[in-house]
Each structure stands twice: as structure tokens, then as C-alpha cells.
Amino acid sequence: MKKVLFTMLFCFISLFAFNIIQAEDLTGIQEENAVVETTSAASVAEPTEAVVTPASTIDTGDTAFMLVCSALVMLMTPGLALFYGGMVRRKNVLGTMMQSFVALGVVTIAWVIYGYSLAFGPDIGHLIGSLKWAFLNGVGLDPNPDYSATIPHQLFMIFQMMFAVLTPALITGAFAERFKFKSYLIFLVVWLTFVYCPLAHWVWGVDGWIRNLGGLDFAGGLVVHIASGTSALATILVIGTRRGYKKENMPPHSLPLTLLGTALLWFGWFGFNAGSALSAGQLSASAFVVTHIAAGAAVLAWMCAEWLIRGKATVLGALSGAVAGLVAITPGSGFVTPISSVFIGIAGGLVCFFAVNMKEKLGYDDSLDVVGVHGVGGMVGALLTGVFATTLVNSAGANGSFALLKIQMISVVAAIVYSFIVSFILLKIIDKMFGLRVTDKEELQGLDLSQHGESGYRF
Amino acid sequence: MKKVSAIIKPYMVEDVKNALKAIDVNGLTKSNVEGFGKQGGHKEIYRSKEYCVQFVVKAKIEVIVQDEMVDKVIDVIIKTTRSGEIGDGKIFVYPVERVIRIRTGEEGDKAI
Numbered sequence: 350m351k352k353v354l355f356t357m358l359f360c361f362i363s364l365f366a367f368n369i370i371q372a373e374d375l376t377g378i379q380e381e382n383a384v385v386e387t388t389s390a391a392s393v394a395e396p397t398e399a400v401v402t403p404a405s406t407i408d409t410g411d412t413a414f415m416l417v418c419s420a421l422v423m424l425m426t427p428g429l430a431l432f433y434g435g436m437v438r439r440k441n442v443l444g445t446m447m448q449s450f451v452a453l454g455v456v457t458i459a460w461v462i463y464g465y466s467l468a469f470g471p472d473i474g475h476l477i478g479s480l481k482w483a484f485l486n487g488v489g490l491d492p493n494p495d496y497s498a499t500i501p502h503q504l505f506m507i508f509q510m511m512f513a514v515l516t517p518a519l520i521t522g523a524f525a526e527r528f529k530f531k532s533y534l535i536f537l538v539v540w541l542t543f544v545y546c547p548l549a550h551w552v553w554g555v556d557g558w559i560r561n562l563g564g565l566d567f568a569g570g571l572v573v574h575i576a577s578g579t580s581a582l583a584t585i586l587v588i589g590t591r592r593g594y595k596k597e598n599m600p601p602h603s604l605p606l607t608l609l610g611t612a613l614l615w616f617g618w619f620g621f622n623a624g625s626a627l628s629a630g631q632l633s634a635s636a637f638v639v640t641h642i643a644a645g646a647a648v649l650a651w652m653c654a655e656w657l658i659r660g661k662a663t664v665l666g667a668l669s670g671a672v673a674g675l676v677a678i679t680p681g682s683g684f685v686t687p688i689s690s691v692f693i694g695i696a697g698g699l700v701c702f703f704a705v706n707m708k709e710k711l712g713y714d715d716s717l718d719v720v721g722v723h724g725v726g727g728m729v730g731a732l733l734t735g736v737f738a739t740t741l742v743n744s745a746g747a748n749g750s751f752a753l754l755k756i757q758m759i760s761v762v763a764a765i766v767y768s769f770i771v772s773f774i775l776l777k778i779i780d781k782m783f784g785l786r787v788t789d790k791e792e793l794q795g796l797d798l799s800q801h802g803e804s805g806y807r808f
Numbered sequence: 809m810k811k812v813s814a815i816i817k818p819y820m821v822e823d824v825k826n827a828l829k830a831i832d833v834n835g836l837t838k839s840n841v842e843g844f845g846k847q848g849g850h851k852e853i854y855r856s857k858e859y860c861v862q863f864v865v866k867a868k869i870e871v872i873v874q875d876e877m878v879d880k881v882i883d884v885i886i887k888t889t890r891s892g893e894i895g896d897g898k899i900f901v902y903p904v905e906r907v908i909r910i911r912t913g914e915e916g917d918k919a920i
Contacts, residue, residue, distance in 0.1 A: 436854075598859045600852060655856060665854050706856050718855060 406492060408499035414629035415500050415508055421620025422511035426453055426518055428613025432672070433522050435606030436665075436717050438599060441526045442606075442805035444796025448521040448533055455537050456514040461485055464513060465506050467546035469496065472556035477547050495555045497627040508624060509549070516545055516573045522717030523581035524588050524785075526599075527792055530800040532783045539775050544580060544768050548572045552760070564760035565738055565746055565753070567636065568625035570680025570731045571764040578724020579765045580772035581715065587776040588785050590714035592792050599716075604664055611668040615644055618675045622682040635742055636682040639690035640675065643682075646694025647674020647701075654702045666702075669722060673701035676726035681734035684746040689737035696733060701726050731761045809904040809920065810878045811870060812885070815841065816897040818867040820889045827888045828871065831880055835920070837870045847895035866897065872904055874917055 430449035437445045463483045470478030493502040517540050549572050551557040622640040626633035651670025656662040677697025705721035735754035738746050747753050791799035842863035849862035909919040
């Protein structure tokens with residue numbers, strides 16, 4: 350334990366040391382940039398035009414919008430903590446919530462040190478970003494036109510950071526109630542490094558191979574949902590079922606918490622999808638609208654399917670439907686019309702409902718249905734984007750066609766294969782070195798007491 | 809002195825309290841309990857997974873009364889709570905050795 354603490358302390362100290370160096374570097378870079386801009390402007394255009402077009406093209410509306418969107422996406426992580434926390438047994442409520450919440454600390458720092466650079470930094474072989482932007486070196490307040498021409502580069506960085514925080518937290522639902530906290534922290538860092546950052550680069554990074562292929566993923570269907578869903582499957586296979594799975598009752602201990610969490614997720618999702626337009630305008634409005642419609646349609650789809658088949662319209666069913674619909678619309682949210690989003694929502698709700706039902710028969714203990722909702726929902730969304738996408742909504746997109754569907758399929762398969770294999774290997778290594786599971790005694794006692802020395806409730 | 813204890817349906821507690829007050833019972837203790845009996849459990853569904861919850865939520869009330877009051881109290885409880893269906897509950901009567909009021913130190917009937 351001491352070793353871990355020392356390493357963390359060392360990381361922080363080196364981070365601060367680097368910051369000082371970097372602050373000096375940054376001023377140097379800004380000066381250099383200014384020189385380069387003036388010389389290039391002078392050589393290319395008339396000096397008078399150079400005066401008319403200022404160096405900074407920051408749009409205050411876009412910037413204000415993206416600041417709010419980043420904050421909205423941040424809220425999804427504690428929302429997810431509530432969503433998952435309500436679904437576990439009461440002895441594990443804090444442990445489960447902590448697995449989401451702590452990502453706000455761990456991933457934030459990892460993203461600053463090297464994560465952002467790996468994902469979005471200058472391309473290496475279409476596979477990964479270089480470390481040129483490590484410690485946010487060169488990530489300043491001027492826009493980076495490759496990603497977002499009208500907002501400060503740092504704002505783009507923090508918006509993307511919120512996605513990186515949320516994604517590994519999504520996986521925790523699969524292995525709820527049995528993961529050792531120390532090993533989880535290690536998993537969080539290595540998963541971000543070896544799965545999230547490369548995938549984000551493939552799909553969103555300049556010169557990433559899926560981006561070059563023309564695959565459409567507006568707000569992270571591949572990078573966030575398919576990646577977390579398939580990695581969740583890998584974790585379930587490595588870590589095994591909970592003690593007493595299928596023998597004991599393991600009902601959710603507080604669905605009101607889950608409802609509150611779902612509401613916060615839905616709310617934050619507006620930032621997630623509309624914000625992925627990276628500007629305030631027609632596209633962000635369209636994404637906002639289809640996001641909401643798909644979620645609503647999926648609530649009805651899941652609720653009705655469960656009502657017909659199981660005889661009761663459950664609250665947890667409606668909440669699960671909402672999340673399934675939001676997941677399904679994510680990749681297409683910037684490319685489809687409102688009517689298409691109704692179909693995507695219904696398809697997401699129904700397919701996820703049946704996927705979750707199937708889990709029972711397969712005998713996997715995907716405790717909170719990450720594979721069934723995020724993995725399957727993400728796939729449904731990515732494929733349906735290939736069907737429903739239209740350039741009427743987004744001229745930068747494409748029209749639904751077999752060719753596009755094929756590209757979507759290639760990118761889905763690539764994301765599944767990559768995230769499954771790499772997660773599986775990472776987990777096996779962590780298991781060998783530190784052990785993934787808590788001991789039987791700790792599991793019986795619950796994560797709250799055994800991992801954190803606290804209890805969620807005292808009444 | 810006797811203790812009359814009854815396991816009843818939770819939503820009956822208020823009615824029983826009022827009915828007992830009307831026959832001058834001046835104290836009652838209530839607790840929330842779970843248990844199983846003939847009534848069996850009920851089914852709950854979470855994400856299509858069905859759980860059989862075997863412990864049914866019940867309320868337990870306890871009153872301490874003078875011996876001659878016991879039958880009256882039992883009558884009142886039965887009249888208030890009987891629906892004729894499985895799950896109405898049960899009444900138990902125990903002897904009580906001593907009752908002491910802490911404030912004054914009074915003992916026996918005076919302390920009830």
C-alpha cells in the first residue's frame with residue numbers, strides 16, 4: 350500500500366515540476382506562433398487582410414455553449430454513480446459509487462499528463478497520438494482548427510476529458526460488488542491508456558484510420574459505448590460471478606437512487622451529444638432534439654416489451670430503456686432526423702431488452718447489464734447510423750447506404766475486437782499481479798466496509 | 809399483568825391504536841418487522857429477473873395491560889384487523905413479572 354502511495358506522490362510532484370517548465374515553454378510557443386502567423390500572413394495575403402482576419406477566431410457563443418456542455422458531461426459520472434449505486438445491495442452502495450466517482454480524480458490527472466496527447470495529439474501511423482501534447486504542452490487558449498476552429502483548444506481538451514472520465518466508469522457496472530479497489534485504480538489507468546486513448550484516436554483523432562475511412566460516430570457510440578460494453582464482457586469472463594449468484598436474491602437496494610441517476614445521465618447526455626457539434630447552432634440543436642426523442646421512444650419500447658412479456662411495467666425497465674435509447678442515438682445524433690431517431694430509440698429499447706433477457710440464459714453475471722445496454726445499444730446505434738444518416742442534417746456526414754453500413758460494420762467489429770482482446774489481456778495481467786477480486790470474506794461483508802471502512806446508511 | 813403482542817398488517821397499526829385508545833389502553837409499542845408464515849412471499853421483477861421475496865413486511869404491536877383487560881384488548885385487535893384472508897396475523901399473550909415507571913419508581917398496575 351505504501352508503495353502505491355509513494356508512486357502517486359511522486360507522480361504529483363513530477364507533474365508540478367513539469368508544469369513550471371511547461372508554463373515557460375508555453376509562453377515561448379505562443380510567441381513562436383505569433384511570429385509564424387505574421388510571416389505566413391505576410392507571404393500569402395495582403396497585409397491589410399491580415400489585419401481584418403484576427404489570429405484568434407474564437408466565437409463567444411460557441412465557447413459559452415461548450416463550457417456548459419463540458420459541465421453537463423461531467424455531471425454524468427456522478428449520475429452514473431447514483432444509477433449503479435441504487436442497483437446494488439446496500440452493503441456495496443459506496444464501493445460501487447466510488448468506482449465511478451474516483452474516475453473524476455484518476456482519469457482527470459492521467460488525461461492531463463498523457464491521455465489527451467495519446468488520443469488527440471499528432472498522429473503516429475493512424476493508430477495513436479504522439480506524446481507531443483503531454484502535460485498539455487502546446488494545448489493553449491487559441492483554437493485548434495483541426496478539431497474545433499471557434500473554441501479554445503483547452504476547452505476542447507476538457508470536453509473530451511469528461512468523456513474519458515465517464516467511459517471506464519461505465520464498465521464498473523459489469524463487475525459490481527466484487528472488484529478490489531486497489532486493482533480497480535490500476536485497471537482504470539491501464540484501460541484508459543491502452544483501450545480508450547487508441548480508440549478515441551482512431552475515431553476522432555486527425556488521421557485516425559476509422560476517421561479516414563469515413564466511419565460516422567458523432568458522440569462516441571464506438572469509443573464510449575461499444576468500447577465499455579465489450580470491455581465489460583471481458584471483465585465478466587475474467588473475474589467470474591458474484592458469490593451466491595443465482596442462489597441468493599440480489600435485488601437493487603434503492604431504485605429511487607437509480608431514477609435520480611438516470612435523470613442526471615439523461616440531462617448530461619444533452620451536453621454529450623449536442624456538445625459533440627462543438628459549436629452552438631443548427632447541428633447542436635438537431636443533436637439535442639434527436640437525443641431526447643430517442644430516449645423517450647426507448648422508455649416506451651422497453652416498458653411495453655416488459656409489460657407484454659413479464660406482465661408488469663417496471664420502473665427499472667423504464668429507466669433502463671431511457672439509457673438504452675440514449676446509448677443508441679449517440680453515434681447518429683449528429684446525422685439523423687427526428688423521425689429516424691424515433692426508430693433508433695425503439696430499436697435500442699427493444700434490442701437491449703432482449704439482450705438483457707438473454708444474459709440470464711447464458712449464465713454471465715453482468716451485474717448491472719453493461720454489455721446488454723451499452724455494448725448492444727452502441728452496436729444498434731452505430732449500425733442504424735449507417736442506415737438513417739442524411740446530409741440534410743449534417744453536410745459533413747453521409748447518406749445512409751450499403752457502402753456506409755459496411756464502413757460502420759468494419760468500425761464496430763474493429764472496436765469490439767480491439768477493446769475485448771486488450772481488456773482481456775490487461776485484466777489477466779492485473780489479476781496475476783494484484784488479484785482482481787476481493788476475498789470471500791470481504792465480499793460477504795460488502796465493499797463499503799471492506800474496501801473503504803464506511804457504511805452507506807446509518808439508520 | 810400481561811403483555812399482548814400482535815403481528816399485523818402494517819397499514820392496520822393506526823386503526824388498532826385508535827381502537828385501543830378508545831378502550832383506555834394508555835400505551836403501545838410498535839415495530840416494523842419481517843417474517844414468513846402461511847401467507848408466503850411475493851414476486852418482484854428487476855430487469856426481467858424474478859425474485860421471490862419470502863419475508864413479508866409486517867408490524868408488531870405490544871401493549872402491557874392488567875389481567876382483566878386482556879380479553880377486551882384481544883377482541884378489539886381482532887375486530888379491527890380481521891379481513892378473513894391469509895396474512896391477517898397472530899396475537900400472543902405473555903405474563904409480565906414487573907412493570908416499573910422510571911420517572912417515579914412506581915411499580916405494578918400503577919405504572920402501566
